[in-house]
Amino acid sequence: MRTISLYIHFPFCRSKCAYCDFNSVVADEGLRQRYLRALQDDITRTGNTLTFRIGEDEGLTRPTASDLLVTTIYFGGGTPTVYPAEELCAVLGRVRRSFPVIARPEVTVEANPGTVTAEGLALLRETGFNRLSLGVQSLLDEELRLLGRCHTAAEARRAVAEARAAGFENLSLDLINALPGQTVGAWQATLHDALHLQPEHISCYGLSLEKDTPLARAVEAGELRVPDEDTLVEMYELTHRLLTGSGYEHYEIANYALPGYQCRHNVNYWRNGEYLGLGAGAWSYLAGRRMKHEPDPARWVEKSEQGLPTLTEIEELDERQRAGEAIMLALRTAEGLDLAELQSRYHLDPDRYSIRLKALIESGLALDVAGRLVLHPVHGFLLQSEIAQMFM
């Protein structure tokens, strides 16, 4: 039996945020509708044939229907909820008819607080979406304006209330810190307010300034200043202290959950599990290959409508790369890395990093928990890139 996760990408937003370099565009209704039709066709075709078209060779990935089972479904974006709930429900229905899905899958939909209605949320919940991930980002209006978000803190609170009313019992909030000009106090205020909303799950990211976004340009021009390293460390430490103090488990670098509410879809990524991605720019990881769909929505639609292959990147991972990814991912989580596997599974020579491993543990940056290397949830996680490189 092969279990996989299924990701479906919706590359549209109502407006583009000031920090965003993600695959999302503000598009007209015509393209959005064509995209939806092409996506549904692709779901049907991929589900029925369980093959990817990648040019002449049709059969690149061919798991047979009998041994494949979808355990999690994730509608991400962009903003999936730029589409009316009926349309998203139709897509989910298409997925269920086309793929074998376990009895109780985790079905997540990302939503922007400015794009949801009480009725829409109720319909989503009834149709089978059982996890809602709200892009709240901040609960201070000033920060939301800086980020160019199309909603206010009040709207975010209202969206949470509506989600609860609609019956969502697994709610996640996305929050961003490390904003230009942000103080530790301001971040604490957002965390505080978020806790007050009692979500089952919280994701906290440091803002990364991506080239050619309005926010990055403002920082480059000297109009805004990003917090220094010590402030960022303080924010991260505060997050950990406040959230774990409120009963959340810090189960991944940027993710916290109440017991039993870890995001199964993302956990599958970090365990280096297989997944199938559909839609513009979506990635798949199947049979040791990472594959990417054409990222430009208009081009993806055109190719898809004409029956042309929509994959643009296919990377066959060699043993070293597979090991690198698995190690990098394992060290992101509170489960950590099984040290014995370094040799038995990835054929790495333990002598090459034994001195530093020892120093890591002695310095408290990592713990050896029954043979698993687990990073310190603050100072170790914050140096995860440095530490993962030791093994790469």
Add this chain to the structure above:
Amino acid sequence: MTDRIPQDHIRNFCIVAHIDHGKSTLADRILEATHAVDERQMRAQVLDSMDLERERGITIKASAVRLIYEARDGQTYLLNLIDTPGHVDFGYEVSRALHACEGAVLLVDVSQGVEAQTVANVYLAVNEGLEIIPVVNKVDLADFDPDLALGEMEKLFGFERESVLYTSGKTGAGVPELLEAVIARVPPPQGDPEAPLRALIFDSKFDSHRGAYAYIRVFEGTVKPGDEILMMANGRQFQVTEVGVFTPDMQRVPQLAAGQVGYLAAGIKTVADCRVGDTITSARHPAAAPLPGYREPQPMVFCGLYPSDNADYQALKDALEKFSLNDAAFHYEPETSAALGFGFRCGFLGLLHMEIVQERLEREFDLDLVATAPSVVYQVLTKKGELLEIDNPAKFPTPDVIAEIMEPIVKATIMTPQKFVGPIMKISEERRGIYQGMDYLYADRVQLNYRLPLAEIVVDYFDQLKSVSRGYATLDYELAGFEPSDLVKVDILINGDPVDALAIITHRQFAERRGRLICSKLKEAIPRQMFEVRMQAAIGGRVIASTRNSPLRKNVIEKCYGGDITRKRKLLEKQKEGKKRMKQVGVVEVPQEAFMSILRLDD
């Protein structure tokens, strides 16, 4: 063809010039004028066959070319142009190449005048009894004024202005006149073709298929395939498999006779068996004595070479082995460093030679190397009366066993426009130079003579000299012996542990300042990392300087989901790639540059 030209129609000559005075370009024009290379084949600097040579615009190894020239007297002459290396590190190689000739073209850049190293080489040529043809080059420049060059040639070497020729390597102007002058002024080679063989090796080249080739000038006798030959200095015997000439490509000929220049192959496995300067004779009828002037190449500068990745030790070993087949002046032997692992202590003729070897090893053998700062060889007399030769600061004995330390001293000749004399004297004296006098040359040019510790030249003297003279001053030096000196070893500690590969030997008066400088250089060169890095300099356990880099607190990619994984991995791999050339010293990652940074100690 070669055989039919009588000995008195042969001319063997070379070109003596400073690095960028246009020697290689002029040689190209000579090749064109004698149709040795047709224009289709012509590429810039034909004689410089190594990429590195063409990039740096210098000749690293000598090469030679045979030219057939129809002179204005209607007769056909055979000219052998022997190209010589043009750098102070290769003085001995130059002297052997000169010895293979009867004449030398002294090429001087019209706007630069004569440089120190050129003076040294002209004196070498005069000592070898060569006929010198003075030439002013680059006369294509719009409003050239030959007065500086003519004046210096007159003052330094006594050339009358009327005897000086004018050429342009760029346009080829003056090249026919130069060739005529070579025929008219350079004497033909002497030497009896019937006498026992005596041939001088002036260069050698290693070919992975056919072994080492000796580049030879036959002085007496004849050599042909099948002959049993004897290398007179090392006593090895070989059977000649091939002789030939340079057109400039290698071309077989039936034999080489007295007066001729060419190459010889004899199944010689390594260039160490055909050392530059050695004399080849017949094994059956050996000559009574070798040609004069053979000298074992003497390494002056040493450094440790280590693979960045210890796993590449064997690859480095193989590379050095192969490399030394083609460079008899390069020495190496295994050594172990606590910091760097297994590697090699390597000896070079000088700093340029060292840089070239390192670069070629990395380029031609695809190796990532860590090089330690260069050192000279010290003589240490112990209290027990032993004389130790120490070429590695890490191996320096502790003060309690030392009776006396002696360091190599060189006689340095600096030529410079007069206005830079002050700053040059200042940097020379700061580096323990002892003034030996000053000669006024021509116009505003002077020659300064100093005795300087070689170690100071190795540190940064040459760079400083160029810097204070805006590039105008030139340096030539030769070893003048060893002298007692008050030297100390400065240990560098990282996180409390001495790093052997960073230790230096320096004069006591500089020890503190250099210790501090090294610490501050290391602070820059060693990036912040997961753990705190403390850097200290100490003499005999007493810390004289100290600095630290605080630990890095944050390096993390916070957002990582399905779509990002490959790209995130690549991001980490890229970061990792940047660390590839780092050496693990305890828990600290020390970049390769750190080991070299202690070399550049200008504040």
